[in-house]
Amino acid sequence: MPITVKDYSWDETESTVHVTVPLKGVKPNKADIFSTDEYLKVNYPPYLFEVVLYQTVDDAKSTAQVGGGAVVFSLHKKEPGVWSRLTSTQSDDKELMKSKRQQAIEVAHKRAKREQEEKAKAKREQERYTLQQQMKIEGEEKRRIEETKEAERRKATEDLENWNESKLNEQQATTADVTQPPKDPSCIFNNDDGDLPEVKNSQSGTSTVSTQRNEDDLPPAPRLRGNIAVTFTPRVFPTPMRESKAAEEEEWLRKQAEARKPVDIDDPDLTEEEKNPQWLKEKGDGFFKSGNFLAAVNAYNMAARLNGKLPSVYSNRAACHLKLRNFMKCIEDGSKALELLTPPVPANAMSRVRCHIRRGTAFCELELYAEGLQDYEAALKLDPKNEKLKADADRIRQVVQGTLPELD
Known part of the structure; x- marks a missing residue:
């Protein structure tokens, strides 16, 4: 049974009431203070102070100060006036x-x-x-x-354009030099009919008409056109039929399609982009790559509130929490992502590997090496050729077996 405190003191004005409750040697941090508009309580075992006030007060404006071996309440009356007593007439x-x-x-x-x-x-x-x-x-x-x-x-x-113009000017200048009449009088022909001049062949002595142009001045021949027929098999996953799990693969595709459906949210404060979980997830990815992990967490939080079926949102948020050393949240998000990455198919194998590594790392940071080793071994089963993953798993195994000091 608690001991009721009766040696308290109080005084009042027209607008306030002051109540002093002695703590009787009890440390201030042991006192539990509770108050409302008409009720006061101070519990500091084995003592208990409890009163129902004569009239109501404004609890929002009232204060309680602990110090000097006492708790002092400063209460603001809702209606000014003199009470003449502290407790209600029905306190008994x-x-x-x-x-x-x-x-x-x-x-x-x-x-x-x-x-x-x-x-x-x-x-x-x-x-x-x-x-x-x-x-x-x-x-x-x-x-x-x-x-x-x-x-x-x-x-x-x-x-x-300037380069093309300069090349064009050079070509025009070269053409002008070639078309000028020769200065040698012996090469001047009298051609009153307007035909092309004849050029005498030095070996045969015959005359031929110079009608050929320089091959460099001719445009290139047009490329040949054609169509290439490409056909694809109707299967989505590249695994052979003898190795695939068609039912699980179809279920995974169905879950992914449902998760990517647009969400209809009636919130005037959100823009059209902010109502798109995939857009928010990509924003979070950009913030993560730039090192702004808090902004990435905020983006992933909004994406998760809009659509809680995207495993990549939880997996990437787990990576952010790991960077921020929020290991428990990293474990929670990694577990949630693994729940959504079902059924296990080759299409989501690497995503599950990343989730196991992140959750296992968080377990190791919390010195829960046995749990961390389980995640690393699960990741190693999915990616057995990963040498770095194999080395990390061996180190954790040595710590669990006591043959290696704890990881830094």
């Missing part, structure tokens, strides 16, 4: 005290739930704002890169 009624205590607990729970919801909402808004800002920065950087590329493209085009 045990049933009333019990009901007031229960009401106070319910009110406190509702308030805590409301505060938690508001805090979660504020956190989501902050994550959304952060993600939008990151996307805005990335968009501006992308536009800057495109403008730079366009400027380089225009410059290259201008240089090519």
Whole structure:
């Protein structure tokens, strides 16, 4: 049975009430303080202070300070006036005290739930704002890169046009020099009929008409055209029929198709891109590659809230948590991704390998080497030719067997 505290003191003004409860040598961190608009409680075993107030107060404006061996309540009255007493006139009624205590607990729970919801909402808004800002920065950087590329493209085009123009001028100048009449009088022909001049062959003495052009001046012959018929087999997976599991493969394809279906969400605060989980996942991948793991987690969080059936979202978020050293969250996301990567088929084998490695690494970081070894051995069964994976598994096995110090 707790000992009821009765040696408390209090005073009041028109608008406030001050209550001082002695702690009787108990450490301040052992005191459990609870208050509502009409109920006060300080529990510091074996002592208990509990009162139902004479009138209601504004709990949001009221405070409780612990120090100097006492708890001091500063309560703001909802209606100004003098109470003349602290406790309710029905404080001796045990049933009333019990009901007031229960009401106070319910009110406190509702308030805590409301505060938690508001805090979660504020956190989501902050994550959304952060993600939008990151996307805005990335968009501006992308536009800057495109403008730079366009400027380089225009410059290259201008240089090519200038080069073509200079080559054309050189060709015209060469043509003009060739068509000029010869300066040697012996090569001048009288040709009043306007026919082509005859050129005397030095060996045979016969005259031929110069009608041939330089082969370099002729355009290249056109390329031959043709069609190549390409046919594909109707199978999606490349494995032979004797090795494949057609039913499992079809089920995996069906699950992937369902996961990629667009989600209809009526939220005016989200843009059309932000309603696309695949787009958010790709944004998260970009943030991860740039080293911005917190922004990547925010993008993956929004993608998971829109569509919780994409295993790559959980697998990639596990990689982010591993970088941020949130090992328990990494294990949770890795396990969720492995649940979605079913049935096991060759198409998702490497994804399962990555999930096992990430989860196994998180287990080892938590010094749970036996669990980590199980994941590494599972990954090694899927990728037996991976020498680095084999070496890591051997090291963990030695740690489990006690033949090697714990991993750094």
